[in-house]
Amino acid sequence: MNIIDRRLNPKGKSLPNRQRLLRRLKSQVRKAVAQSITGRRVREIDAEQSVPVPVEGIGEPSFRKGSSGVRDVVWPGNPKLVKGDRIPRPGGGDGEGNQASDSGEGEDAFTFSLSREEFLDIFFEDLELPDMVKRRLMQTVSSVPSRAGFSVSGGxxxxxxxxxxxxxxxxxxxxxxxxxxxxxxxxxxxxxxxxxxxxxxxxxxxxxxxxxxxxxxxxxxxxxxxxxxxRFEARPVPIAQAVMFCLMDVSGSMNEHMKDLAKRFFMLLYLFLQRRYEAVDIVFIRHTHEAKEVDEDTFFTSRETGGTLVSSALDAASRIIAERYPIDGWNIYIAQASDGDNMSSDRDRVLSAMTASLLPACQYFAYLEVSDPPSEDHGGFQDISDLWRTYETLLGSSVPLAMRRANSAGEIFGVFHELFSRSGINQKA
Amino acid sequence: MTLLYEGREWNFDKLRRAYDAVAQIATEDLGLDTYPNQIEVITSTQMLDAYASNGLPILYRHWSFGKRFIHDEALYRKGYQGLAYEIVINSDPCICYIMEENSMTMQTLVLAHAAFGHNHFFKNNNLFRQWTDATAILDYLTFARDFIASCEERHGVEAVEHVLDAAHALQTQGVNRYARHPRRSLAEELAREKERRNYEQTTWNPLWTTVPGNKADEVPAEEAIPDEDRNQPIEFPEENLLYFLEKNSPALRGWEREILRIVRNLSQYFYPQRQTKVMNEGCATFVHYEIMTRLHERRLIDDGAFLEFIHSHSSVAFQPPFTDPRYGGMNPYALGFAVMRDIQRICTDPTGEDRAWFPDMAGNGDPFGTLRDIWAQYRDESFLLQYLSPKVIRDFRMIALRDEAGVPYFEVAAIHDEQGYRDIRAMLARGYECARSDPEIEIVGANLAGDRKLLIENRVHDGQRLSAASARRTLQHIQSLWGYGVRLTEINAQTGKPFADGEFEA
Structure with a gap:
């Protein structure tokens, strides 16, 4: 007789089976993920998701008997019945305990929780930020020597x-x-x-x-x-660090709906960067006619009134980059959400700020133009905004700029996909 | 005698001591004959892993196991279902998984139950001896896993999955119920041929050549049978669908046939277990009950441990009545244990009724010998038919009900009284006959000269038709394995006529 302790053996032997199941359910899971993005609050977005998975594709058919026909069953625990008595069929057709579930033609739908990682994997599946391999941050990991005890050989x-x-x-x-x-x-x-x-x-x-x-x-x-x-060991340090600038217009023309869209947009970008980089800083800059760096709560909650000068936010961003985020040490991503309103006099300053400092410095500049859901009186027609027209002139093959419009929460996912999917960039670029 | 252990906590030393004590009782008192044991301690997560792979330690990868894992895990986490205390594998050495969460008493119980009860049954029961090869199963599982993994590498995960899906759908139709005539090897074939020639030569009589009309009857052998059919004689009917497709499908490639073979072999490996659930669990439960009681009688475990054992034993061998919300069918542990205890009683202390019903074993004074013999020779159906005694029927207060689809009530056909014993016994035994609960499906032919359509028949007994949606999808799987059309016809076994709506095609 042998007694073997297997407790230290690797767990999760059936993990590959789970992955195969997920692959099989891919389309259902993806739909469920997209839906949960639409319906959920932003802060809950990277919590564990319970995804109800419909049954198509995971039934295991076989030749088995249905509930038809005559059969004799023997049950224990006769209360007081005698031969010839009749008892009502329990549960309307449930015959023999566990046979009941087999007798129906359908199979049980079941739900299971996607882990955060799985959720995000599906979410980001074919997303890829453009030109990740850039500058000296091409390699994701560098190393510093660090003390690791003593050795008997060395210089x-x-x-x-x-x-x-x-x-x-x-x-x-x-x-x-x-x-x-x-x-x-x-x-x-x-x-x-x-x-x-x-x-x-x-x-x-x-x-x-x-x-x-x-x-x-x-x-x-x-x-x-x-x-x-x-003795020294090379300890890998993440130099792949990124900073994400969230720029948002908070002037009176931005209503709650638009802010909500913007919030989701930033959230998604943040999640994405968080997965790509070891460390991600976020800088929140909100602006009316003047720009201010604020914390997250203030950014999303408080209201301000005033005019709209987009250039003020752009200037603030480039100033912060110059002060705190040298471009040889940071990957810089800028996400801007706005309703597109801008003073027409500001146009030249926006252009110069973009071309002179921001676009050369950043990996990617994403502009999301949010708007109200199309109402009847507009008939779904949307004006082209000042800012959109301004940015449009910047688009070119080597410019890391992408822009999209969104007017409903359900659209964000698609917008995001398009913005960051590789093919989207290629088309734009 | 000193106690084997005290308290709840277990360690490897105590395990070893308990094992030795249990082994002594099992071999000396009960006369059990087991494979050598290999006890493996695992965690609850690993237990869930093992659940997902049919309790096998090594298995190829397939999404359905992932589905099972998620299902079991959800039940376990929500507390609907506890985990088994052990899993035991029919192999040589016999692998027995025990959980680290178990208390020392539970570990002792598990050793008695699995490492001796199940182990003895695996080694001695006729079905297992005939249909499974305990020494080879672990190697075969390793081979299967590696082979399927290499197929995935070479042909892609999806292609392999497709074949596995189809093969899994035919699992229950992938077993041989009867031993096949072994195929003759080439050498044997040649020897027969030679023997036949010799016989012809020694018995040749020139007189026969003078009989007129002989020449005309002679047909050259080559023209008699078309080439193709002669080279590959397909035997109909065939009830082992996987075997048939593996050997005869024109569409499958070599590796696909091998995958079918793997699924078929595993299905065959589990077939004895499906037929002996009551006996297997009954045997193990009976053995652990005897051993634990004797350990306590010999003061090897203390009263506290014995009470803990009694508690878990009685919850395992508990049969709720059908009116109870906990009722989930006949409990194989309870039924098997009750019948075996009753056999023990009949052997040692029979009543007049027992002498009338079981004259050959009543009062023979050798309960363990009798039981060992029963464990070796029977399966659930024959075991219950032979040994379910009136006393057990009364104790369980069994009633037989007639369940007719479409009728809003069940009618009581027999109860536990003089007139009912034999009916109940026969009906209960029939319920444990796999050949009856599985549909009777056979491949009856293939249109080889035409469109190669495969013809399958389901002989329907007592109007128990196939579940149509599931059958239709299974048929699609067969179609993909066969490569040509498939037709399934449901035939009433009593009249021999097909059902009007009993035809499926794919």
Whole structure:
């Protein structure tokens, strides 16, 4: 008989089976994910999602008997029945306990929770940010040497003297190497004896002295076995860090609906960056006729009144980039949400801010123009806004700028997809 | 005697001691004959993993196992369903998984139940001996997993999945119910041929050549049968659908046939287990009950441990009446245990009734020998038909009901009284006959000269028709394996006539 402890064996042996199931349910799960994005509050977006999965595609058919026909069953626990009695059919057709579920033609729908990772994997499936491989941040990981104990080999520059001498002392004590003082004392006594002319003692002391000398030579002061070097390991540090600028117009023309759309847009971008980069900073800049850097709560909740100067926000962004986020250390993403209103006098300043500082500095500039749901009196027709027209002139093959319009929460997912899917960029670029 | 252990906590040392004590009782007192044991301690997550793969330690990958895992996990997490305390695999050495959460008493119980009860049954029951090869199963599972993984690499996950889906759909129709005549090898074939020639030569009589008209009857053998049919004789009817498709499908490639074979072999491996649920669990429950009781009698476990054992034993072997909301069918543990305990009673302390019903074993004084013999020879159906005693029928207060689809009530056909015992016994036994609960499906022919349409028949007994939607989809799977059209006809077994709406095509 053997007793084997398997508890440390890897768990999740059936994980590949789960992945196969998810792949099989892909279209259902994707639909469910898209729906849950539409209906959910932003903050809940990366919580575990319980996704009800419809049954198509995961039934396991077989030749099995239905509920038709005659059968005899034997049940335990007769209360007081006698032969010939009749009892009503339980549950309208549920015959023999577990046979009941097989008798129906349909199969049980069942729901299960996608883990956060699975949810996001599906969510981001074919998304890819453009030109990820850029500048010196091309490699996602660099390394710094960090101390990792001691080793017995190494270069002289990393010799650890204290550790080496401690080993050497321990070894000398253990092997009882004669100390220099002992030898000197012996020499003093020898000299004394020689002066006294005690032949016998001199001979004995000489022998003793020679022995000490020999032992001193045989046991070295520092032996190669004592030597220790500081050991360094290359510890990977994420240099793939990104900063995301959220720019939003909070002037009176932006209503709650529009802000909600914007919020979702930022949220999605944030999630995406969070997955791509080890560290993601977010800078919230809101603007009316002047721009302010604020925290997240203020950004989304408080209202302000005033005119609209988009250039103020752009300037603020480029100032913050210059101050805090040098472009050789950060991937810079800018997401702007606006209803498109801008003072026409601001046009030139917007253009110069974009071309001179922001577009060259950032990896990607995403502009989402939010609007009210199309109402009857407009008949779904939308004016082309000032800002849209301004940005349109910037579009070009090598410009990392993408822009879209959205007017309902359900559209955001699609907009996002289009914005960041590789093909979308290629078309735009 | 000193106690084997004290308290709840278990460790490997205690396990070993308990195992030795249990083994001593099992072999010396009960006379059990087991495969060597391999006890493996696992966690609850690993137990869930094992659930998902039919309790096998190694299995190929398929989404349906993932589905089962999610299902079981949800039930477990919500507390609807506890996990089994053990899983035991019919292999040599016999692998027995025990959970780390179990208390020491539970571990002892599990060792007695699985490592000796099930193990003895696996090693000795006729069905298992005939249909499974315990020494080879682990190697075969490893081979199956690696083979299917390599197919996935070479042909893509989806192509493999497609074949597996189809094969899984035919799992229940993928077993041999009877031993096949072994195919003759080429050498045997040649030897027969030679023997036949010899016989012809030794018995040749020139007189026969003088009989007129002989020449005209002679047909050259080559022209008699078309080439194709002669080279690949297909035998009809065939009830093992997977076997048929594996051997005869014109559309399958080599690796696809091998996958069918793997699924078929696993299905065959599980077939004895499907036929012996009551006996297998009854045997294990009976064995653990005997062993634990004896451990307590010999003061090897203390009263607290024995009470804990009694508690979990009685919840395992509990049969709620059908009026109870907990009722979920006949509990195989309870039924098997009750019948076996009753056999023990009949052997040692029979009543007049027992002597009338079981004259050959009543009072023979050798309960374990009798039981060992029963464990070796029977399956559920024959076991119940032979050994379900009136006392057990009374104790369970069994009633037989006639369930006719479309009728809003069940009629009581027999109850636990003098007139009813034999009826109930026969009906209950029939309910455990796999060949009866599975539909009777056979491939009866194929239109080989024409469109190669495969003809399948389902012989319907007692009007128990197939579940139509499921059958239609299964038929599509067969169609994809066969490569040509398939037709399934439902035929009334009593009259031999097809049902009007009993024809499916794919």
């Amino acid at each position: 002289p520059q990393s010799l650890d003297v204290v550790r080496t001498m401690r080993n050497s002392m321990a070894r000398r004590l253990a092997l009882s190497r004669p100390r220099d003082e002992d030898v000197e004392e012996m020499e003093a006594r020898l000299a004394e004896a020689e002066a006294a002319g005690d032949e016998e003692t001199v001979a004995r002391l000489k022998e003793e002295h020679a022995r000490l000398r020999r032992r001193q030579r045989a046991i070295p002061w520092v032996d190669p076995v004592d030597v220790r070097y500081r």
